[in-house]
Amino acid sequence: MHAHPRHMGRYSVFARGFFRERGRKDRTVVVVDPRKTDTAKLADLHLQVEPNKDYELISAMRAVLKGHELNVDRVAGIPVDTIYAVVEACKKAQFGQLYFGMGVTMSKGKHRIIDNAICLIQELNAYTKFGLMPMRGHYNVNGFNQVMSWLTGYPYAVDFSRGYPRYNPGETSTIDLLLRGEVDVMMNIASDPGAHFPQKAVEHIARIPLISIEPHQTPTTELSNIVIPTAFTGVEVGGVAYRMDGVPLELKKVVEPPEGVLTDEEVFKIMGKKIEEML
Amino acid sequence: MVKVVKNVVCPFCGCLCDDLEILVEDGHIVGTKNACRIGHAKFMHFEGSVRYTEPLIREDKKEDFKKTDYDRAIEEAARLLVESKLPVLYGFSSISCEAQREAIMIGERIGAVVDNTATI
Known part of the structure; x- marks a missing residue:
């Protein structure tokens, strides 16, 4: 409660x-x-x-x-x-x-x-x-699991490194990969692993390049090499989120974001284009 | 003039309460109705923390951040991801489904591990 x-x-x-x-x-x-x-x-x-x-x-x-x-x-x-x-x-x-x-x-x-x-x-x-x-903690945990499931067939912890999606929690889940030291770059999106992950996992995050897509200063942004701030979804930009029982609801834009701040979607679209040019 | 925005969906926890009323004055949120304390804090921006409005970058984690523009920050991020052997994209639980989709496509293109907070 x-x-x-x-x-x-x-x-x-x-x-x-x-x-x-x-x-x-x-x-x-x-x-x-x-x-x-x-x-x-x-x-x-x-x-x-x-x-x-x-x-x-x-x-x-x-x-x-x-x-x-x-x-x-x-x-x-x-x-x-x-x-x-x-x-x-x-x-x-x-x-x-x-x-x-x-x-x-x-x-x-x-x-x-x-x-x-x-x-x-x-x-x-x-x-x-x-x-x-x-009991979903963040508002769109379920949304990610839904989107991931219709794109790849698996809800989370999906490994694309072999060119096709693989799912095996314990092997392909973030904390286990960090504990084994297999990750060489991490991009953190609107969450705070620096505050919530086990100590050993955070120690590995501190050793590798870290990109944070995050509007606030958090323990994770303090460990980052790049911080890309974005607008708050549901306050400064609209979008769809799934409630914990699987009902999709439309989030509203209530106020304008600070001048010049991009949304998450815009950042990923630009990043996708740049990656396409580099590959 | 205080404007009331009705039937706002709360972007904090998985309950997504959809009966919030947000009071807006001159483009700023001045109050909420029906929200719980956590939802109220999210809208009122209480977290007591620093809000970034410009991208920051640094080569070495021991150095201080330097301000940069979106183009350079995203370019550098893209380069790090493309040059890495096993990147992990993690988080995703506080962004919209539309943005999640774009990020998953990136993960597929670069052969990353894509994971969200349900993993913990």
Whole structure:
């Protein structure tokens, strides 16, 4: 509720709809988090999972869903009775939705955790309608995945170095390439890896030429060789962005950008032409 | 005169709330309605940081930046990318789909790895 302040009010928990006239009262909220967050305080059930034990919890839920009995007192720090209760609540739901964040994709096990969660959701669909959705941090994370998918067939981490698109997270993903020191030039577009990447990856970024397409001074621009400022999309220039549920929306231009500042699209078009001349 | 721009889509998080009202006076944003605190800050430009309006360039990362024009900055960037063996294009999550498409085409042309913030 702090990273997406209006998510619960507008879309997920408190929103009143055709089937959920009473909003929050007609819904059950389960929060899985090692900490007692403000969101957890609002929940009907808080599964205070031990850090890095998400995989165990999901596996236990899948086992219970398949009718197995758990022969322990606790899984991942959670009493088995609570796990039975949660699985029962999920089965009885008319329409369930799992919203997940980086806790599931970045703790121990990485993408295998979400792989397991996808299996859980698939199996829950034998009983009821259930879906899952990543909580997108930036406004157009989903848009990139959509554009990339219709251009190459893969959502992100696409390697064109062999002349055709390859996709293998862990091999062709940015952080892993940086950690192995394989990258020799990086172009960073409207994001801040200097502040968010692991230390070793940032150390490699500091060693190689870095180009930043970025309107603000950030830790990443401080490491850059070239900074190309652009107009803010959605404030100073329009365009299309995809909401986290896959709905495309037209961003508006509200004010003029500072004089002489180009848009991202213009910068890439000019760059594309120059690259074409050099190759 | 304060002008109200209605039904503005918020360009901050993946919720893309589309009911914002932005108050504009003399070409400057003076306030927002319906936005959450993060969205409000994005429009009001609060980040407390320095906004660049001209491209900057430097040979050595230990030197200070020198101001330059778009033509030279983009030319140098293009040269770095063309001469590299394995360039990575990363980010993309705070630009429009139209701009993303152009950048992916560049990535394909130069044989780069193209990745966005969903990777972390």
